[in-house]
Amino acid sequence: xxxxxxxxxxxxxxxxxxxxxxxxxxxxxxxxxxxxxxxxxxxxxxxxxxxxxxxxxxxxxxxxxxxxxxxxxxxxxxxxxxxxxxxxxxxxxxxxxxxxxxxxxxxxxxxxxxxxxxxxxxxxxxxxxxxxxxxxxxxxxxxxxxxxxxxxxxxxxxxxxxxxxxxxxxxxxxxxxxxxxxxxxxxxxxxxxxxxxxxxxxxxxxxxxxxxxxxxxxxxxxxxxxxxxxxxxxxxxxxxxxxxxxxxxxxxxxxxxxxxxxxxxxxxxxxxxxxxxxxxxxxxxxxxxxxxxxxxxxxxxxxxxxxxxxxxxxxxxxxxxxx
Amino acid sequence: xxxxxxxxxxxxxxxxxxxxxxxxxxxxxxxxxxxxxxxxxxxxxxxxxxxxxxxxxxxxxxxxxxxxxxxxxxxxxxxxxxxxxxxxxxxxxxxxxxxxxxxxxxxxxxxxxxxxxxxxxxxxxxxxxxxxxxxxxxxxxxxxxxxxxxxxxxxxxxxxxxxxxxxxxxxxxxxxxxxxxxxxxxxxxxxxxxxxxxxxxxxxxxxxxxxxxxxxxxxxxxxxxxxxxxxxxxxxxxxxxxxxxxxxxxxxxxxxxxxxxxxxxxxxxxxxxxxxxxxxxxxxxxxxxxxxxxxxxxxxxxxxxxxxxxxxxxxxxxxxxxxxxxxxxxxxxxxxxxxxxxxxxxxxxxxxxxxxx
Amino acid sequence: xxxxxxxxxxxxxxxxxxxxxxxxxxxxxxxxxxxxxxxxxxxxxxxxxxxxxxxxxxxxxxxxxxxxxxxxxxxxxxxxxxxxxxxxxxxxxxxxxxxxxxxxxxxxxxxxxxxxxxxxxxxxxxxxxxxxxxxxxxxxxxxxxxxxxxxxxxxxxxxxxxxxxxxxxxxxxxxxxxxxxxxxxxxxxxxxxxxxxxxxxxxxxxxxxxxxxxxxxxxxxxxxxxxxxxxxxxxxxxxxxxxxxxxxxxxxxxxxxxxxxxxxxxxxxxxxxxxxxxxxxxxxxxxxxxxxxxxx
Numbered sequence: 001x002x003x004x005x006x007x008x009x010x011x012x013x014x015x016x017x018x019x020x021x022x023x024x025x026x027x028x029x030x031x032x033x034x035x036x037x038x039x040x041x042x043x044x045x046x047x048x049x050x051x052x053x054x055x056x057x058x059x060x061x062x063x064x065x066x067x068x069x070x071x072x073x074x075x076x077x078x079x080x081x082x083x084x085x086x087x088x089x090x091x092x093x094x095x096x097x098x099x100x101x102x103x104x105x106x107x108x109x110x111x112x113x114x115x116x117x118x119x120x121x122x123x124x125x126x127x128x129x130x131x132x133x134x135x136x137x138x139x140x141x142x143x144x145x146x147x148x149x150x151x152x153x154x155x156x157x158x159x160x161x162x163x164x165x166x167x168x169x170x171x172x173x174x175x176x177x178x179x180x181x182x183x184x185x186x187x188x189x190x191x192x193x194x195x196x197x198x199x200x201x202x203x204x205x206x207x208x209x210x211x212x213x214x215x216x217x218x219x220x221x222x223x224x225x226x227x228x229x230x231x232x233x234x235x236x237x238x239x240x241x242x243x244x245x246x247x248x249x250x251x252x253x254x255x256x257x258x259x260x261x262x263x264x265x266x267x268x269x270x271x272x273x274x275x276x277x278x279x280x281x282x283x284x285x286x287x288x289x290x291x292x293x294x295x296x297x298x299x300x301x302x303x304x305x306x307x308x309x310x311x312x313x314x315x316x317x318x319x320x321x322x323x
Numbered sequence: 324x325x326x327x328x329x330x331x332x333x334x335x336x337x338x339x340x341x342x343x344x345x346x347x348x349x350x351x352x353x354x355x356x357x358x359x360x361x362x363x364x365x366x367x368x369x370x371x372x373x374x375x376x377x378x379x380x381x382x383x384x385x386x387x388x389x390x391x392x393x394x395x396x397x398x399x400x401x402x403x404x405x406x407x408x409x410x411x412x413x414x415x416x417x418x419x420x421x422x423x424x425x426x427x428x429x430x431x432x433x434x435x436x437x438x439x440x441x442x443x444x445x446x447x448x449x450x451x452x453x454x455x456x457x458x459x460x461x462x463x464x465x466x467x468x469x470x471x472x473x474x475x476x477x478x479x480x481x482x483x484x485x486x487x488x489x490x491x492x493x494x495x496x497x498x499x500x501x502x503x504x505x506x507x508x509x510x511x512x513x514x515x516x517x518x519x520x521x522x523x524x525x526x527x528x529x530x531x532x533x534x535x536x537x538x539x540x541x542x543x544x545x546x547x548x549x550x551x552x553x554x555x556x557x558x559x560x561x562x563x564x565x566x567x568x569x570x571x572x573x574x575x576x577x578x579x580x581x582x583x584x585x586x587x588x589x590x591x592x593x594x595x596x597x598x599x600x601x602x603x604x605x606x607x608x609x610x611x612x613x614x615x616x617x618x619x620x621x622x623x624x625x626x627x628x629x630x631x632x633x634x635x636x637x638x639x640x641x642x643x644x645x646x647x648x649x650x651x652x653x654x655x656x657x658x659x660x661x662x663x664x665x666x667x668x669x670x671x672x673x674x675x676x677x678x679x680x
Numbered sequence: 681x682x683x684x685x686x687x688x689x690x691x692x693x694x695x696x697x698x699x700x701x702x703x704x705x706x707x708x709x710x711x712x713x714x715x716x717x718x719x720x721x722x723x724x725x726x727x728x729x730x731x732x733x734x735x736x737x738x739x740x741x742x743x744x745x746x747x748x749x750x751x752x753x754x755x756x757x758x759x760x761x762x763x764x765x766x767x768x769x770x771x772x773x774x775x776x777x778x779x780x781x782x783x784x785x786x787x788x789x790x791x792x793x794x795x796x797x798x799x800x801x802x803x804x805x806x807x808x809x810x811x812x813x814x815x816x817x818x819x820x821x822x823x824x825x826x827x828x829x830x831x832x833x834x835x836x837x838x839x840x841x842x843x844x845x846x847x848x849x850x851x852x853x854x855x856x857x858x859x860x861x862x863x864x865x866x867x868x869x870x871x872x873x874x875x876x877x878x879x880x881x882x883x884x885x886x887x888x889x890x891x892x893x894x895x896x897x898x899x900x901x902x903x904x905x906x907x908x909x910x911x912x913x914x915x916x917x918x919x920x921x922x923x924x925x926x927x928x929x930x931x932x933x934x935x936x937x938x939x940x941x942x943x944x945x946x947x948x949x950x951x952x953x954x955x956x957x958x959x960x961x962x963x964x965x966x967x968x969x970x971x972x973x974x975x976x
């Protein structure tokens with residue numbers, strides 16, 4: 001087991017290194033200078049320009065530039081964001097926790113919701129309920145993230161003004177609130193973005209889980225469970241689900257890219273101050289270092305997610321656990 | 324031999340009532356290809372403490388019979404109304420779902436042939452055996468676990484406390500089968516149905532498992548319904564044998580009688596196809612032809628085209644079960660025209676020029 | 681009837697082998713859900729194809745800049761007008777045309793790349809394969825949107841052709857894995873060795889054994905891929921780095937109404953509905969195809 005962890009970590013490191021190479025290639029393949037917006041901007045100080053030049057070393061031979069680039073990345077230096085006038089790491093680092101919060105809630109929520117829906121579908125397989133729910137999950141996974149977010153915004157902040165229009169906290173009052181009120185304020189702002197992302201992701205989970213459960217049901221050990229005199233519900237929950245959850249663990253790793261992309265759009269529409277909002281705003285200002293920083297951090301998150309999922313699977317399946 | 328007008332099935336071996344009494348069981352499968360009459364009017368009894376064997380080739384309906392007893396037939400299969408399975412004063416066919424669940428694993432249990440896949444891979448074997456006791460005896464986890472370990476010990480499992488904590492993939496085939504047997508016996512059921520319990524196992528392990536089953540039967544007085552295609556297993560373990568073919572019982576007799584004086588041509592064929600040690604045989608004897616499709620049973624005798632003695636009567640008339648000896652029945656018109664046995668001919672299947680072994 | 685003739689002994693005329701495409705089509709048409717999806721998709725494709733003929737107005741026309749600005753749906757303009765005084769219905773119809781075209785072309789690029797990369801990696805094997813797969817893993821670790829952002833933000837401006845190219849360049853990773861897997865499996869398959877032993881040339885083996893096995897994953901990947909690209913392009917257009925205005929794309933239209941989402945709700949609703957409809961039908965068909973080929 002330890003060997004397995006070690007190997008996976010090494011693999012992850014290699015992947016991140018390759019990602020760095022890809023971003024390096026992106027930076028240098030762009031026509032003209034992606035930093036021309038910076039370089040030609042008179043408001044940017046000369047020191048910053050010097051730093052950028054030194055950092056990305058456009059006058060040096062490529063291999064040397066690459067080595068320096070990797071070196072800087074390893075130290076955590078992701079460059080300078082001129083539109084924020086701080087390092088990229090600072091900007092994204094302070095925004096990242098909000099994104100992680102959003103994604104975390106949505107990850108847990110979508111799996112719980114998805115598994116719940118799948119269980120209902122399988123318990124009532126073949127009935128109208130099953131077909132209706134299949135239609136719902138199909139709709140959810142076909143829905144473009146940003147569109148559902150817009151609809152949610154329209155529905156629950158404009159037409160039915162239940163939730164605030166955006167942001168993570170009340171822009172004016174938050175500092176003056178007591179602890180309890182502050183927690184409530186944060187929660188109030190979290191609900192709609194998190195719920196939207198959860199619902200979007202739940203569709204995929206429900207489909208996968210339904211498939212996994214149906215795959216497991218004809219198994220011999222399910223027949224054995226019937227022989228023992230268990231009710232259908234107990235069989236579903238105790239025997240079938242445990243086995244059907246195993247393939248779903250892999251889904252955790254696989255859903256990170258989609259969750260991240262969804263989070264980006266949702267942050268933009270709900271003005272949720274996460275990494276996604278920062279990166280998407282950087283499009284307008286052409287703050288390229290910030291965008292690249294986002295790509296790198298995003299990829300690291302995906303890689304970590306996949307790693308965690310693999311380790312979780314190895315732990316959960318007794319056949320893999322080290323026997 | 325007088326021709327019986329009615330079916331005679333009440334082979335009463337003991338003075339007391341039989342433990343299980345099946346009357347006219349019919350289990351049909353409603354498929355796109357038609358209605359498959361997999362079990363088509365089967366009736367027999369099992370007495371307390373008896374080991375009864377059902378032998379027949381695959382597709383004859385023996386496994387479906389077993390599943391029907393436990394009402395494990397899933398759509399598109401259905402136990403037809405008119406079937407009766409009497410057990411401990413109740414008719415299992417019409418019993419309510421909850422009550423039926425009380426019977427399964429508790430009063431009647433079953434062992435399958437594939438220990439490999441019959442155990443849930445994510446639970447320890449101890450858990451899986453203990454689960455039966457938790458459900459039916461309402462035992463606490465601790466007590467149920469202890470009882471599971473005890474039962475595993477009874478099955479001859481070495482180091483049962485350690486083994487109980489292991490997962491199915493860590494055990495060998497023979498050990499897994501012992502786990503299944505423990506699961507079947509932990510509630511000391513009145514009847515255990517064993518469906519090909521040793522087919523998937525090594526020959527040496529086979530012998531051990533069979534010995535175990537016989538030993539446990541003596542210990543607990545459990546009745547066993549042994550379903551198999553292997554005549555050797557029948558000879559070793561059963562006291563009474565039922566031969567099934569094409570969804571029906573074609574012969575029933577005490578085991579010694581069946582081996583000494585098989586009546587039905589199918590039974591004869593089965594006996595002859597067993598290779599004998601000590602005899603030199605150039606090729607295995609096989610009964611030519613194949614079983615007809617269950618969606619389309621012939622009108623007359625279902626063994627007609629594979630039978631070496633057939634004549635026009637069996638083609639027209641479906642034979643009932645005739646008395647052919649002491650507690651010996653056979654579904655064959657040879658009972659009333661025994662002389663036909665002197666004129667064997669190649670089965671019609673071969674005559675048509677196709678379908679040789 | 682005495683003795684039924686067993687099938688094996690009878691001689692039956694060999695059935696003409698159906699192409700994989702025909703098998704897929706036939707199996708899909710069995711399910712009612714896929715039949716409906718196919719019909720809907722055909723309708724949408726026709727709408728796109730016949731856009732110039734069925735759109736009531738020119739999607740870029742601004743006949744009355746003041747009088748027709750941001751009007752809610754009416755008989756004259758069933759989907760209303762946008763802040764640039766253009767008819768939204770016509771723009772949505774042309775949007776169908778644009779989205780489907782982009783989806784199709786980008787997916788073609790992805791398919792070509794994916795098959796080529798996967799086949800080379802699988803065939804070469806050894807170190808080359810390992811390296812190629814690691815590179816692939818790296819690309820798969822980058823969410824597609826982010827990768828596109830990384831590319832598109834670096835380019836000051838780009839044509840629709842470039843957009844299609846970039847979309848295609850970012851969508852082949854999953855398919856190449858599948859293709860590589862197939863090639864590897866076939867490399868070691870016995871019948872390939874047998875064919876080799878019988879003197880078949882490499883090209884023949886490739887054509888007769890490899891390609892038929894690839895058709896199913898390719899068709900499935902294509903169908904689902906087009907759906908992804910449509911959503912992705914809409915998202916990029918919504919962010920302002922997709923289809924360049926004044927081209928009508930579903931994402932663009934929604935962007936036009938983004939500032940006043942509540943008051944100009946028709947700009948968000950209708951394009952989205954069409955998008956969802958198109959993507960749903962493609963997903964239904966893609967899944968049905970996947971099931972159909974799985975049953976082999």
